[in-house]
Amino acid sequence: MSPSKRSWWAYSPRTFTAKVIALGAFLTFLLTVYIFIPSSSYRLKTGLFNPRTRSSCSPEAYSNGQWTWSPKTNVTAMTNARQAMDMAGFEGCAADREFFWHLGSDHEEMWGRFPNVTNYEWTPSRQCNNLRPLNRELLVQDMVEQGGWLLIGDSVTENHFFSLSCILYPHVRATPNYTENPYFERHWPQNLYLREDSPLIPSLNFPVGFNLSVTPLVTFRRVDLLLSGEQLEQLHRETYHDKDDFQLFSKELYWSMAPSEYLEIFQKPLPEANYGTLIVSTAGHWTTTLMSGFRDESKENDGYGIDNVLKFFRVAMKKWADDIQAAMDVDEGTKGGRRRQVVVRAYLPGHENCHNLFEPYKKPVGWQIKWYNWPWILDFDRIFGEVVSSSKYRDIHYLGIERPALLRPDAHAAGDCLHIMTGAGVLEGWSHYIWHYITREIPGRIR
Numbered sequence: 001m002s003p004s005k006r007s008w009w010a011y012s013p014r015t016f017t018a019k020v021i022a023l024g025a026f027l028t029f030l031l032t033v034y035i036f037i038p039s040s041s042y043r044l045k046t047g048l049f050n051p052r053t054r055s056s057c058s059p060e061a062y063s064n065g066q067w068t069w070s071p072k073t074n075v076t077a078m079t080n081a082r083q084a085m086d087m088a089g090f091e092g093c094a095a096d097r098e099f100f101w102h103l104g105s106d107h108e109e110m111w112g113r114f115p116n117v118t119n120y121e122w123t124p125s126r127q128c129n130n131l132r133p134l135n136r137e138l139l140v141q142d143m144v145e146q147g148g149w150l151l152i153g154d155s156v157t158e159n160h161f162f163s164l165s166c167i168l169y170p171h172v173r174a175t176p177n178y179t180e181n182p183y184f185e186r187h188w189p190q191n192l193y194l195r196e197d198s199p200l201i202p203s204l205n206f207p208v209g210f211n212l213s214v215t216p217l218v219t220f221r222r223v224d225l226l227l228s229g230e231q232l233e234q235l236h237r238e239t240y241h242d243k244d245d246f247q248l249f250s251k252e253l254y255w256s257m258a259p260s261e262y263l264e265i266f267q268k269p270l271p272e273a274n275y276g277t278l279i280v281s282t283a284g285h286w287t288t289t290l291m292s293g294f295r296d297e298s299k300e301n302d303g304y305g306i307d308n309v310l311k312f313f314r315v316a317m318k319k320w321a322d323d324i325q326a327a328m329d330v331d332e333g334t335k336g337g338r339r340r341q342v343v344v345r346a347y348l349p350g351h352e353n354c355h356n357l358f359e360p361y362k363k364p365v366g367w368q369i370k371w372y373n374w375p376w377i378l379d380f381d382r383i384f385g386e387v388v389s390s391s392k393y394r395d396i397h398y399l400g401i402e403r404p405a406l407l408r409p410d411a412h413a414a415g416d417c418l419h420i421m422t423g424a425g426v427l428e429g430w431s432h433y434i435w436h437y438i439t440r441e442i443p444g445r446i447r
């Protein structure tokens with residue numbers, strides 16, 4: 001080989017020992033690069049040097065599982081509505097709004113679902129061997145020391161909040177008390193606070209300023225669309241250059257807030273707040289009845305123009321992600337020294353005929369009747385996931401964990417086929433996986 005044609009490889013060490021040393025140096029270099037890549041969430045997003053994603057329990061690995069029979073009780077039949085809690089393995093539930101509706105035991109003629117409906121457990125794929133077992137004491141500890149959860153979403157997220165109030169019981173108390181204030185408004189904040197008599201208190205490492213009477217561990221705010229109505233109208237005008245008489249919304253009721261409003265809640269300092277994780281979910285209210293400006297009666301077999309709602313949803317979630325990431329870029333983290341994180345939980349469609357089905361599916365089943373926007377919910381999820389997967393949104397994480405819910409037609413509230421009852425394992429699985437994800441998959445310490 002002539003000197004001019006020598007490749008770099010030709011200069012590599014000739015002796016065996018030198019080769020071993022060179023290899024060692026190269027591996028050390030790789031490890032150094034791995035450690036100094038900015039944040040592990042960046043690594044997760046880019047997939048760069050990421051042996052952890054393969055061995056850890058990603059949302060996909062978690063979702064890729066089955067429901068398995070796992071009885072939690074020896075009680076064979078329900079004789080009063082409160083037994084729903086025992087059957088699900090809860091000592092009680094702190095929240096009190098629509099108590100038995102959430103537990104699925106408010107219709108006596110449907111008590112025959114119990115205890116079976118509470119007797120299944122989600123078994124994720126074998127890649128999830130390292131999934132943290134759900135433990136309410138450790139969950140409370142993380143919510144105090146690493147930051148609480150702010151749940152932003154519609155009535156399905158309210159289902160999630162109620163379930164958390166049972167998981168964390170008896171360590172938490174809930175506000176408001178709906179027994180004392182029955183004339184509720186859906187936009188009222190609902191909170192879970194650590195109880196002053198919780199035996200955990202002496203062992204917790206409270207951030208400076210934490211106040212048991214005012215610092216919530218969990219808050220739910222009803223926000224159906226993630227952006228305010230005015231923002232969506234304006235975004236529609238800018239995107240489609242509407243005619244003057246165009247109206248996006250019908251008279252159908254919905255509740256929403258601008259991200260700036262709930263980010264202010266999220267980032268408020270102690271003692272008013274100590275949130276570490278913002279958990280959002282949306283899709284159920286993105287319909288052609290609420291957004292009647294998109295409705296097209298001629299498309300009866302195609303969701304009456306739902307494809308246009310989906311297109312607008314992509315535009316809107318991009319704006320949402322821009323606004324959220326801009327706020328996260330200047331976020332100073334929690335007093336406990338954690339980077340705050342934003343998690344998008346995939347939405348779930350309802351099931352047809354749900355009250356005649358009494359066991360989990362092995363595979364998701366499609367729709368005969370096209371109720372609401374159910375057949376398109378997975379499209380909304382996919383779009384939201386695609387939007388936030390961009391590496392510019394480094395603090396926003398999409399959790400595509402809707403599959404366990406898709407496989408549980410039996411787990412709905414007694415009065416409809418969209419809402420999910422507490423205790424069947426679906427809502428509890430969301431809390432379980434989100435907790436695992438934020439504490440194990442994206443360690444976010446900044447100081």
Ligand SMILES: *[C@@H]1O[C@H](CO)[C@@H](O)[C@H](O)[C@H]1NC(C)=O
Pocket residue numbers: 071072073074
């Ligand atoms: C059911 O009863 C058996 C026998 O009494 C007992 O060993 C078991 O722990 C009980 N299971 C539950 C979930 O209570």
Ligand SMILES: *[C@@H]1O[C@H](CO)[C@@H](O)[C@H](O)[C@H]1NC(C)=O
Pocket residue numbers: 112113116358
């Ligand atoms: C409950 O589940 C058991 C075990 O799968 C099954 O044998 C039984 O028929 C179920 N009961 C009802 C009421 O569906």
Ligand SMILES: *[C@@H]1O[C@H](CO)[C@@H](O)[C@H](O)[C@H]1NC(C)=O
Pocket residue numbers: 094095096174177178179180
């Ligand atoms: C709500 O108020 C009622 C009536 O004062 C009381 O009995 C109940 O214990 C309260 N519920 C909770 C969860 O604190």
Ligand SMILES: *[C@@H]1O[C@H](CO)[C@@H](O)[C@H](O)[C@H]1NC(C)=O
Pocket residue numbers: 211212213214
């Ligand atoms: C906690 O907040 C309550 C209600 O605002 C207040 O009365 C109390 O003094 C605060 N406790 C501490 C230790 O700051």
